[in-house]
Every structure is written in structure tokens, then in C-alpha cells.
Amino acid sequence: MMDPARLDPARFDPDAFLRDHWQRRPLVLRNPWTGWSNPLPADELAGLACEAEVESRLVTGAAGAWRMESGPLPEHRFAELTGAPWTLLVQAVDQHVPEVAALIAAFRFIPDWRIDDVMVSYATAGGGVGPHFDQYDVFLIQGAGRRRWQLGGRCDDGTPLLPHPDLRLLADFGVEEEWLLEPGDILYIPPGIAHDGVALDDECMTYSIGFRAPSRAELIEGWTDHLLDALGDDAREDDRYADPGLPRQDNPGEITPDALARLQSMATAALLDAEGFARWFGQHSTRPKYPDIDWRPERELAADDIRAAIAAGAPLVRNPAARMSFIRQGGTDLLLFVNGTCLPCTGSAATLAERLCAAGGEPVRPGTVDDAALSLLLALVNDGAAGFDAD
Numbered sequence: 553m554m555d556p557a558r559l560d561p562a563r564f565d566p567d568a569f570l571r572d573h574w575q576r577r578p579l580v581l582r583n584p585w586t587g588w589s590n591p592l593p594a595d596e597l598a599g600l601a602c603e604a605e606v607e608s609r610l611v612t613g614a615a616g617a618w619r620m621e622s623g624p625l626p627e628h629r630f631a632e633l634t635g636a637p638w639t640l641l642v643q644a645v646d647q648h649v650p651e652v653a654a655l656i657a658a659f660r661f662i663p664d665w666r667i668d669d670v671m672v673s674y675a676t677a678g679g680g681v682g683p684h685f686d687q688y689d690v691f692l693i694q695g696a697g698r699r700r701w702q703l704g705g706r707c708d709d710g711t712p713l714l715p716h717p718d719l720r721l722l723a724d725f726g727v728e729e730e731w732l733l734e735p736g737d738i739l740y741i742p743p744g745i746a747h748d749g750v751a752l753d754d755e756c757m758t759y760s761i762g763f764r765a766p767s768r769a770e771l772i773e774g775w776t777d778h779l780l781d782a783l784g785d786d787a788r789e790d791d792r793y794a795d796p797g798l799p800r801q802d803n804p805g806e807i808t809p810d811a812l813a814r815l816q817s818m819a820t821a822a823l824l825d826a827e828g829f830a831r832w833f834g835q836h837s838t839r840p841k842y843p844d845i846d847w848r849p850e851r852e853l854a855a856d857d858i859r860a861a862i863a864a865g866a867p868l869v870r871n872p873a874a875r876m877s878f879i880r881q882g883g884t885d886l887l888l889f890v891n892g893t894c895l896p897c898t899g900s901a902a903t904l905a906e907r908l909c910a911a912g913g914e915p916v917r918p919g920t921v922d923d924a925a926l927s928l929l930l931a932l933v934n935d936g937a938a939g940f941d942a943d
């Protein structure tokens with residue numbers, strides 16, 4: 553793989569970006585890379601859209617008459633696309649193409665758990681998906697060709713949409729700014745800002761580094777489901793409201809403040825368990841986006857295989873599809889979360905886990921490993937979260 557493209561510190565200051573733009577206002581960066589080249593040929597993108605385990609969409613037509621088809625697309629579909637402009641959008645290309653995953657490294661001034669995936673689009677001249685807004689922050693990197701972006705105001709759930717079976721298109725799009733993006737240029741758009749990108753050339757490719765932010769409803773649902781599952785395990789039928797020493801009430805019809813306070817604390821005590829929440833969130837946020845794809849190695853590796861790989865100097869490389877984060881546990885201990893599982897790490901395993909998390913997509917050489925580090929490596933490799941690079 554070629555060296556990943558990097559943002560030139562002389563042309564992009566992440567601290568200033570976080571202070572002035574992140575989640576606040578759009579920004580156009582004129583080719584801030586140390587060297588930009590389009591990381592994915594268009595025909596490979598089309599190939600991905602034909603694969604069953606890859607999420608893709610094809611939007612055909614232009615202003616006012618867009619049609620959407622969901623992938624996987626039959627190969628012959630591309631030959632039929634003549635005349636009218638079209639856009640092909642492929643989700644999570646970073647999971648399948650290391651050169652696309654490498655783009656994420658440039659945006660790691662944002663924590664990994666906030667990063668969703670890299671969507672790649674290919675459009676012919678005039679192609680676009682229509683004016684819309686997204687719920688999430690996005691960096692739109694112009695990979696090849698040119699695209700004209702128009703930005704409008706802030707939208708929310710109340711913003712009127714056009715009736716459309718598949719696309720969330722804005723009923724009114726008031727253009728406030730316009731930018732023409734050339735290869736290497738980046739447009740950052742915070743959540744909720746109306747936007748519309750139209751390809752000016754055939755072979756227009758855009759890489760969207762997309763972020764995620766859990767909604768309040770998703771957090772409450774996930775955390776309470778988790779708590780209920782845990783309660784269900786040791787079914788405490790006897791874990792009930794109790795009121796020994798109950799004082800007599802003037803009016804038996806009243807539910808007293810005392811009773812309510814006890815009831816509410818029964819319901820909320822478990823919800824306020826900060827340690828339990830941390831563990832749940834680590835697992836929740838690292839769950840694989842496409843759990844049906846099995847990345848495990850064909851043959852399960854044994855400790856001796858790991859020792860041999862290390863002795864041969866093979867670097868450990870993360871599977872770009874693996875989600876990995878950690879939470880400190882006081883001292884040097886930590887909980888490592890990998891694809892929805894929690895691996896408690898101490899000593900050398902904790903040091904290795906931190907190195908792996910810091911490295912992102914960069915290879916790591918584990919060095920001499922003791923039993924703790926070895927069992928962490930075994931777990932990661934046999935889960936398909938990482939592998940030793942044989943070359």
C-alpha cells in the first residue's frame with residue numbers, strides 16, 4: 553500500500569478546526585494534503601456495488617426526478633446507464649479497501665468511536681442525490697473530477713421534505729453559499745446543514761468521512777435493554793418495593809412523596825451505575841456495523857503461531873472493519889472493546905492494547921510478549937480484528 557495521504561499541518565490546524573468549525577459551521581479546505589491521489593479506481597467501486605455484503609445505492613436522473621435503487625447491483629446495470637446522469641454510492645468502503653481506510657487516519661483528531669465509515673460516490677456529469685441534510689458531521693473529500701456544492705441553512709425534524717419513497721429531499725432549498733471542489737479539496741458540513749452536490753464531470757468521485765452520534769432515545773433504549781437483560785439473568789422476583797414501618801396516611805388515596813421517592817430510586821439506581829454504563833457503551837459502540845460479515849481466519853491460530861509470527865518480525869495490522877476503543881480503569885488497567893466484546897487488560901496486555909488503539913490502521917510490532925499480551929493477541933487474531941502481515 554502507498555503511504556496514506558496526510559493533512560499538511562501548514563494548511564490545516566485541527567485545534568482551530570475543533571474550536572471554530574466542528575459541529576458549528578461548514579468549512580472548505582483547498583487541497584490541504586501533503587500529496588493527493590484518488591485512492592480507488594471507479595471500476596473497483598462499481599465492483600463493490602455488485603457484492604452482496606456491501607451496502608450500495610444507485611441514484612439516477614437529475615433535479616426533480618431522482619430514482620433510487622438499492623444494491624447489490626447486477627453487473628449489466630452499469631452498461632444500461634446511458635444518457636441521464638447517475639450517482640453510485642457505496643457505504644463503508646473503508647472496511648473493504650485499505651487505501652480508503654487509510655483516509656481516516658487524517659481525521660483522527662476526532663475520537664475513533666465517533667467515526668462511522670467512509671462512503672464513496674461516483675457520479676457522471678449532472679449527477680447528485682438532491683438537496684438534503686444529514687444527521688451527522690461529514691468531511692466530503694473530492695477524490696477525482698469536480699463537484700459544485702451548494703449549502704443552505706440549518707434543518708431539523710420539522711423541515712419540510714418532498715414526498716419521495718426512498719430519498720429525504722428538501723422541499724425548499726435556499727442556497728446561501730456555493731463552492732466548486734476540485735480533487736483533494738475538502739468540505740466539512742456539520743449536522744443539519746442543507747447541502748446539494750452536483751457533479752460537473754463524468755468520473756466525479758467523492759469520499760465522505762461520516763461520523764455518528766447516538767441519539768438520546770438510542771442510548772436510553774440500549775442501556776435499559778441491557779439492564780433488563782442483566783436483571784432477567786438472575787430473575788429477582790423478590791426484588792420489590794418494600795415499606796416496613798409504613799406510617800398511616802390521612803388519605804389512603806394519596807401516593808405520598810415518600811413512596812414516590814422510594815419507587816423512583818428503585819427504578820433509577822441501576823440506571824445511574826456509571827461503571828456498568830461505561831462497560832455497556834464500550835461494547836455497544838464497537839459493535840460491527842455489518843455483523844453478518846465473518847472476518848475470522850480460516851484456521852484458528854494457536855499461541856505458537858503468534859510467537860512464530862512475532863519472531864519472524866511480522867507486524868500486526870488491524871482489520872479496517874474492526875471497531876476498537878478502550879476505557880481506563882484507574883492505574884494502568886483498562887477495558888479494551890473490540891467488535892462488541894469487552895477484554896479486561898492489565899500489565900503488558902494493557903500496554904499493547906493502548907498501542908494498538910493509538911496506532912489505528914498503522915502496523916504495530918508487539919516485541920517480546922508475556923502470557924497476558926499473548927492471550928490478548930490470540931483473542932484479537934482469532935476474532936479477525938487483527939492479523940499478522942506475512943509480507
Ligand code: SIN
Binds near residue numbers: 681686
Ligand atoms: C455524494 O457523495 O454524492 C453525496 C454525499 C452527501 O451529500 O452526503
Ligand code: CO
Binds near residue numbers: 685686747
Ligand atoms: Co449529505
